[in-house]
Amino acid sequence: MVFATENELALGRQTPEVLIENASLYEELAAELTELDLQNPSIRETVENLSAAYRDHAASWQATAEVTTDEGTIRGEDTYTQVQAQEMRSMNNIQLHTERLMAACR
Numbered sequence: 009m010v011f012a013t014e015n016e017l018a019l020g021r022q023t024p025e026v027l028i029e030n031a032s033l034y035e036e037l038a039a040e041l042t043e044l045d046l047q048n049p050s051i052r053e054t055v056e057n058l059s060a061a062y063r064d065h066a067a068s069w070q071a072t073a074e075v076t077t078d079e080g081t082i083r084g085e086d087t088y089t090q091v092q093a094q095e096m097r098s099m100n101n102i103q104l105h106t107e108r109l110m111a112a113c114r
Contacts, residue, residue: 022080027073034066054109061101068095 041059046052072091075083082088 022072022076023078024073024076027069027076031066031069031073034062034069038062038066048112051109051112054105054112058102058105058109061098061105065095065098065102068098 038059041055041062044055046055068091071094072082075087075091077083082091
């Protein structure tokens, strides 16, 4: 299984290249989750929702990469606020569906 390395830094900064790599790792993880052969309908639905949350998170990293300079800074305060909000929403969804998956597996 792929583990995304969102805290990986290049020269102490998250460059567009690092952000794009992280986005692709989250996409891979989402794809692997959808390939699981799950018989329990409730667990299968929860894993599908978790996979969608990881795809959204990948999209947020991609959006961040598009507005990040080579020096690792985001262009403009409004842009920063927008990409951070998108990232926080996707992270909250990952947490929500992970908790639901854990509860469904008990």
